[in-house]
Amino acid sequence: MNETLTEQIIRPARNINGSLRLPGDKSISHRYALLGGLAEGTTRLANFSTGADCASSLGCVEALGAEITRSEDGGVEIKGVGGRFAAPDAPLDCGNSGSTMRMLSGLLAPQAHTFTLVGDASLSRRPMERVRKPLMQMGAEIELTEGHAPVTIRGKALKGIDYTTPVPSAQVKTALLFAGMQAEGTTTVHESVRTRDHGELALRAFGANVERTLDSVSIAGGQTLRAIEAVVPGDISSAAFFFCAAALFPGSNLIFDGLGMNPTRATLCDVLTALGAHIGVLNLEDKFGELVGTVQINAPKDGMTGTTISGGLAAQLIDELPVLAAIAPYTANGIRIRDAKELRVKESDRIALVAKNLRAMGAEVEEFEDGLDVPGGQPLRGAVIDAGGDHRIAMAFSVAALRAEGETLIRGAESAAISFPEFFTLLDRVCER
Ligand code: S3P
Numbered sequence: 001m002n003e004t005l006t007e008q009i010i011r012p013a014r015n016i017n018g019s020l021r022l023p024g025d026k027s028i029s030h031r032y033a034l035l036g037g038l039a040e041g042t043t044r045l046a047n048f049s050t051g052a053d054c055a056s057s058l059g060c061v062e063a064l065g066a067e068i069t070r071s072e073d074g075g076v077e078i079k080g081v082g083g084r085f086a087a088p089d090a091p092l093d094c095g096n097s098g099s100t101m102r103m104l105s106g107l108l109a110p111q112a113h114t115f116t117l118v119g120d121a122s123l124s125r126r127p128m129e130r131v132r133k134p135l136m137q138m139g140a141e142i143e144l145t146e147g148h149a150p151v152t153i154r155g156k157a158l159k160g161i162d163y164t165t166p167v168p169s170a171q172v173k174t175a176l177l178f179a180g181m182q183a184e185g186t187t188t189v190h191e192s193v194r195t196r197d198h199g200e201l202a203l204r205a206f207g208a209n210v211e212r213t214l215d216s217v218s219i220a221g222g223q224t225l226r227a228i229e230a231v232v233p234g235d236i237s238s239a240a241f242f243f244c245a246a247a248l249f250p251g252s253n254l255i256f257d258g259l260g261m262n263p264t265r266a267t268l269c270d271v272l273t274a275l276g277a278h279i280g281v282l283n284l285e286d287k288f289g290e291l292v293g294t295v296q297i298n299a300p301k302d303g304m305t306g307t308t309i310s311g312g313l314a315a316q317l318i319d320e321l322p323v324l325a326a327i328a329p330y331t332a333n334g335i336r337i338r339d340a341k342e343l344r345v346k347e348s349d350r351i352a353l354v355a356k357n358l359r360a361m362g363a364e365v366e367e368f369e370d371g372l373d374v375p376g377g378q379p380l381r382g383a384v385i386d387a388g389g390d391h392r393i394a395m396a397f398s399v400a401a402l403r404a405e406g407e408t409l410i411r412g413a414e415s416a417a418i419s420f421p422e423f424f425t426l427l428d429r430v431c432e433r
Helices: 026-038 052-063 098-108 129-137 170-180 198-205 236-247 267-274 312-316 321-330 341-345 350-360 391-401 413-418 423-430
Strands: 007-010 015-021 042-046 067-070 076-079 114-118 141-145 148-154 162-164 186-190 210-212 216-220 229-231 253-260 278-287 290-298 306-309 334-337 366-368 371-374 384-386 408-411
Touching: 007 391, 015 236, 015 423, 026 042, 026 052, 026 076, 026 098, 026 170, 026 198, 026 236, 052 067, 052 076, 052 098, 052 413, 098 114, 098 129, 098 148, 098 170, 129 141, 129 170, 170 186, 170 198, 170 216, 198 210, 236 253, 236 267, 236 290, 236 321, 236 391, 236 423, 267 278, 267 306, 267 312, 306 321, 321 334, 321 350, 321 371, 321 391, 341 350, 350 366, 350 371, 350 384, 350 391, 384 391, 391 408, 391 413, 391 423, 413 423
Parallel strands: 015 253, 042 229, 162 186, 306 334, 384 408
Antiparallel strands: 007 408, 042 076, 067 076, 114 148, 141 148, 186 216, 210 216, 253 290, 278 290, 334 371, 366 371
């Protein structure tokens, strides 16, 4: 298969088998890129994310004075600016990446220049007030246009605050910690749901002191960062598509080496286990606080059962919900998703697009403001899928297509490259046809 095609045909598979090592985690790569850009010294990262989103983070820190060298084998060297970014001569282009725009806003708010952050059409529709509001409480000067990008930041000295995130968001939490580390006093972020903790772990990796309780994280201001050498763990959110593909075929066997298994990211393993799949984890190691291991998945012999995902689980699984919904028709009892309104403000309205594409494949599905009901026991037929420019929709329906009757055409397949350019090639490699 060819990654540059905008349309991709997915033929049904008979089984899924193989062993994979995936490119670096997107969330961790962003944080290492941004902190490496600010740190003192040269950060050397192996297995950096190959996705376009993390390239946006690298491009931004380069425009802010860091020196970036990328090698063919996935290595990245970042010579950091040593605490003070340079004034960029053009707007900082965050591309499609909400993570870049939100976390960089926190990193730049206390820096002594004026910065403008812009993004593509999808990113320019996404909510930015959630990061502006707490940063303004810290004393930042930030302008948006009706709550959206462009984001204009006039750097100011900041003061630490105590903040409870109204919507669980690791991006907002991380932005506040990035600002707090450069502010006067201490910044504490409280969260009702424990979101991914890569920001806290990355700050510690770069030498910052971060305090944690079960539901809060604090950072004192005036801290400096020093460069690291690290291998980025394989991306579990990319693995999620393969986990779900494997779960569809009794007799499947997939093994991942060097996969990130941070507990704040691994909730999908609990859900697939609850649906009947067998997941084994071996050789767990701690790399700068991130757990990395070998993971094996086998499908349930008698097919998947069904489940409800709501409350805190929905927040922790937010990136995996599209693919879970896409395979739900193949379960016995279906999957109900609630408390996932955030899906509507991701790279696309993921609730609407999942419903539309499931219907195109012949499934019945009920859409709610904050979720979906996808009944089980529904065979799907191949169809034309609209990825809507959203990488996770393109990949989710490529997985659903593996057990459909007939071929599926994914329109907008190139969007997979936002997080996972190798997706179609690797999918082809593990599919038995
Ligand atoms: C991310 C946090 C989540 C997630 C996104 C990556 C991160 O977004 O959906 O893909 O790296 O912090 P929110 O912070 O908006 O929940």
